[in-house]
Amino acid sequence: MDKGYDYDDVRHTVAECGYVPQILARGEERKKQRKSPRYRARRWVCERTHSWLNRFRRILVRWEKKVANYEAMLHFACAYICYSAAAVLG
Secondary structure, three states: OOHHHOOHHHHHHHHHOOOOOOOOOOOHHHHHHHHOOOOOOOOHHHHHHHHHHOOOHHHHHOOOOOHHHHHHHHHHHHHHHHHHHHHHHO
């Protein structure tokens, strides 16, 4: 989460749902990157995943009218992304 979500109501709602908010103050991320070159920002996980899914035009434009068909296409795209990542690793 970025600083747009850094206020008490959101922190309370997130904690109530059982999640741990990852909201860094300005400059903290840069300090962590200097200490550990392998440090990765957590907020980019969601944005990266959306970027991967945007490669599939059928999902991006949403041609399907039925929710079940759209959901099936979403599952297919996720499976393809996982398969591609596994093929690269091994």
